[in-house]
Structure formats: C-alpha cells, structure tokens
Amino acid sequence: MRQGRCLCGDVRFVAEGSAKWTAYCHCGSCRRHTGAPVAAYAGFETSKVRFTGAPLAFYESSPGVRRGFCARCGSTLTYEGDRWPGEIHLHVGAFDDPADLAPTGQAFGEERISWLDLPAGQGSGP
Ligand SMILES: [Zn+2]
Numbered sequence: 001m002r003q004g005r006c007l008c009g010d011v012r013f014v015a016e017g018s019a020k021w022t023a024y025c026h027c028g029s030c031r032r033h034t035g036a037p038v039a040a041y042a043g044f045e046t047s048k049v050r051f052t053g054a055p056l057a058f059y060e061s062s063p064g065v066r067r068g069f070c071a072r073c074g075s076t077l078t079y080e081g082d083r084w085p086g087e088i089h090l091h092v093g094a095f096d097d098p099a100d101l102a103p104t105g106q107a108f109g110e111e112r113i114s115w116l117d118l119p120a121g122q123g124s125g126p
Pocket residue numbers: 006007008009010011070071072073074075
C-alpha cells in the first residue's frame with residue numbers, strides 16, 4: 001500500500017501493489033499543468049487506486065485526456081487518457097514516500113527543456 005495526498009490534504013489516495021511503470025513526461029501540457037520542468041508519473045491499474053476526501057477536480061487538456069487536481073490547493077495528482085484504458089497515472093511527487101518510484105522511462109523526450117539534466121541511466125524510451 002502506498003499513500004499520497006495533495007498539498008492541503010483534502011484529497012488522499014492509496015495505491016495497491018507496485019507501479020506498472022514509472023516515467024518522466026516532458027510534454028508541454030504536463031509542464032504547464034505542474035509548473036515544473038518535467039512531470040514524473042507512476043502508472044497503476046485504476047482498480048488498484050482508491051481516493052478519499054474531497055473529490056478530484058478535472059481538466060480535459062485534450063480530447064480524451066483528464067488531468068485530476070485538488071480543487072482547493074491546486075496540486076496536480078492524476079492523468080487519465082483514453083489511450084490507456086484501465087490505467088491511472090499518479091504524479092510521483094504526490095506520494096508520501098516517492099523514494100522507490102524513480103522514473104525509468106521518458107515520454108516526449110523531444111520536448112525536454114534543453115537545460116534540464118537528468119541522471120544517466122534513467123532510460124530513453126518509450
Ligand atoms: Zn489540496
């Protein structure tokens with residue numbers, strides 16, 4: 001069981017089992033939604049993730065893409081896309097203990113900010 005929450009604590013989640021994958025996403029939409037130079041995600045089966053507290057608010061950043069965030073504090077928490085049915089992507093930074101959720105892949109590497117250096121061995125796919 002892994003727990004996480006938004007900054008204010010209104011939205012909490014529990015994820016069962018291990019992540020299916022972990023990855024950075026360099027796309028401009030993730031960058032803007034998080035305000036960070038890169039987003040880091042852990043993918044779980046939707047059925048393994050339970051939310052409690054206040055309901056997530058959603059923003060559809062492109063057709064079929066839902067980005068979940070806390071309506072009170074604005075923390076970015078989830079990503080769901082029609083391309084990944086049955087899967088929910090949780091922002092790694094929202095976990096209470098993200099230490100063993102190091103991203104192993106990178107998406108949209110061509111949109112990476114040029115000054116952003118990531119440690120070697122963090123993968124180059126998908
Ligand atoms: Zn919050």
